[in-house]
Amino acid sequence: MIYLPIELLKPGMVVARAVESYSDSFSLPLLNKGQILTDSIIRRLVSRNIHGCFIDTDFTKDIEPGCIIAPALKKKTISGVKKVFDEVLVEKKVSKESMRLVLEISEELVLQILENEELLIDLQNYDNYTYRHSLSVAVFSIAIGHKLQYSTSLLMQLATSALLHDLGKTDVPIEIINKPGRLTEEEYEIIKQHPQMAVNRLKEGGHVSDLVLNSILNHHERYNGTGYPKGLSEIDIPVYGRILAVADVYDALTSFRPYRRPWYPDAAIDYIRNYKGIYFDPAIVDVFTNIVVPYPVGTMVELSNGCPAIVIRNNVDKMRPVLRMFNVDDDTPFREVDLMNDAEFENIRITSLGYNSNIVDYNSFIVQPEMDYDTGTINS
Ligand SMILES: [Fe+2]
Known part of the structure; x- marks a missing residue:
């Protein structure tokens, strides 16, 4: 094909x-x-x-x-994440049962990715963005964590952080999320609250580790201190946040967004490389560019x-x-x-x-x- x-x-x-x-x-x-x-x-x-x-x-x-994630698990992940997002929209918190489902999915994703010996990530994102993005960020994050020799239980927490990293967007009006043009300053201020909103919603339901909460809170921090919410820099940013940042930006660039065409993998890898040490942790960029395939x-x-x-x-x-x-x-x-x-x-x-x-x-x-x-x- x-x-x-x-x-x-x-x-x-x-x-x-x-x-x-x-x-x-x-x-x-x-x-x-x-x-x-x-x-x-x-x-x-x-x-x-x-x-x-x-x-x-x-x-x-x-x-x-290749199919790094089997179709059945892909389906389970995307529908599981959608279920959690839908629940938060209504209940404003994540139930114990939903968290159990996310943990189960995290474990299955980690086990499936660890089976892939060469660990070359060759994702072609042609399904639409919502919810699928969480899966892709999880796949990339787990692969990076595995190369950094994290234990299975740490990889599972990394996967959970990735699956729920944008949960706070349920608190952002959809018109702002999908706005085709440039955001106004006020709109950008609202977007910038989504990491903290995710943490609030997860804390409300309980059952989430501090490691997961911290990773989600810091996924938009930038290595040079120009990110949000706190403007942390370098190793002051928790390492999971630094991993999620690379995975999140790469997948966002290679996905269709209402305001632009998807970038091809080779161009997105160039972008990540160009911002190595600026937006992204250089060591994580090196690991990432080793596993992601520019020409699938x-x-x-x-x-x-x-x-x-x-x-x-x-x-x-x-x-x-x-x-x-x-x-x-x-x-x-x-x-x-x-x-x-x-x-x-x-x-x-x-x-x-x-x-x-x-x-x-x-x-x-x-x-x-x-x-x-x-x-x-x-x-x-
Ligand atoms: Fe985000």
């Missing part, structure tokens, strides 16, 4: 991996595996802020991007020789994965190249994600004749 951003999806392409929406009702399936895209389906994806999906083509059938399996890249290629496997050197090049010449429709080991490609590097390449004919990814799938008639 290959990942295509929404603007390249065309009627007649076949969906390779299901996409679900979790925003307004429990796990609403938007796309099913094997479904053929139509104009109206694509329009629905746009309206749901879905920014792309995996599709199947003849020459990418065998490419199978199934994405299209462009090489310095101008050729497009699809990532089929990641290498220890994540900047030099194994690629499948296509349209090499008439006799060689595809060719596999290991950028780490192929001498011929020694001086070739990946310059960017390759979706802007005009060499690729995306119409060739359409598996069905062009027809109006909404009415079932063939277009002439």
